[in-house]
């Protein structure tokens with residue numbers, strides 16, 4: 001089987017998000033990042049397939065250099081190669097520009113039989129990158145896959161649907177996003193690999209390495225632009241009722257009636 005490629009995203013650690021007031025984009029440089037939690041099942045699926053079919057797992061991420069510790073952690077989990085796509089020209093990319101860069105990097109890694117991604121990120125949450133990347137590569141896209149295996153040279157995928165499960169047979173190569181509920185057990189990194197990773201650095205690729213069209217990158221290559229970003233303020237107003245227990249019950253019933261929450 002040809003290699004498996006996994007795309008992972010570094011997302012802001014909850015509570016550490018800063019927005020650029022000029023461009024209305026997230027300030028990703030120097031931001032504390034965690035691995036997008038939905039990408040762990042994709043990695044687990046790749047590593048299980050690696051064990052079964054004795055194939056190579058290559059992990060790529062597009063983002064600023066602070067993604068490197070996450071890629072090193074992924075190497076410790078068992079990935080064979082880690083690659084960071086990082087260039088100032090990528091800043092401000094929307095999902096289409098991101099998918100374009102990923103697709104070009106994936107093309108360079110050909111031949112491959114499978115690209116795995118998380119179902120969606122926990123910051124952008126569009127779930128657009130996997131199908132957009134598949135479309136740009138011109139190969140089939142399957143979403144919300146919970147199991148995947150090879151039979152007579154074809155991928156057999158089990159997809160989670162609203163009404164049950166669906167089994168699909170598809171010719172490789174494909175892009176699949178993995179269901180967050182695919183696995184009960186997700187492996188921790190191995191000690192041997194954690195020691196090895198100290199000297200392991202990701203391959204860093206820039207615009208010049210990927211033969212990219214500058215018009216399709218960053219803010220200028222992004223058809224969706226953020227017009228405004230604002231912080232949602234949640235105000236809770238407390239109401240203190242006073243009186244005897246009987247009076248309090250009466251007052252409470254009146255309030256609930258006024259709000260239409262009870263009728264009698």
Ligand SMILES: Cc1cc2nc3c(=O)[nH]c(=O)nc-3n(C[C@H](O)[C@H](O)[C@H](O)COP(=O)(O)OP(=O)(O)OC[C@H]3O[C@@H](n4cnc5c(N)ncnc54)[C@H](O)[C@@H]3O)c2cc1C
Pocket residue numbers: 007008009010025026036038039042060061062063091092093094095096098099102116117118119120121122123124125126127128129130219222224225226
């Ligand atoms: C309308 C709109 C406008 C935006 N405009 C801007 C902007 O102007 N500037 C800006 O900085 N950001 C912008 N973003 C955010 C930017 O689009 C996302 O960071 C990025 O494109 C990934 O989209 P997502 O987080 O929704 O990923 P999803 O599609 O939800 O992610 C699904 C999976 O795709 C893979 N994936 C996603 N991103 C990456 C990545 N970078 N590297 C590797 N794998 C990845 C992962 O496996 C992930 O689990 C915008 C988003 C939207 C919706």
